[in-house]
Amino acid sequence: MFLLSSAVVKSDRNHLVRVIRDDGVEDDLTRRCFSTYDEAxxxxxxxxxxxxxxxxxxxYSIMQAELESDKQ
Structure with a gap:
């Protein structure tokens, strides 16, 4: 059904959880950000x-994404 990029996705202030399509296409679901794996x-x-x-x-896969401020 869907995969987790790492063994555990932790909720913290520096990361968001995103849903991505395995075919790389963006849609309404992939544009959303979640604060926890469970929400996604x-x-x-x-x-x-x-x-x-x-x-x-x-x-779809559930992935952990860094906040924009972490990329600087």
Whole structure:
């Protein structure tokens, strides 16, 4: 269904959690930021619940992303 980039995604002030599409395309879900892995997971669960056919299924991964201020 989806993968985690590291074994554990911790919530801290310096990182956000993002959902990315495995095909690299951006959509409404990938533009959002989450403060915890659980929030991102719950949103993916709601997204997949709305799909009725596996042929239409887009694969997503949950990744930890740095804040813009950390890149400087």
């Amino acid at each position: 997971y719950d949103e993916l669960e709601r997204f997949y619940a709305d799909l009725c056919c596996s042929d239409d299924r887009v694969e």
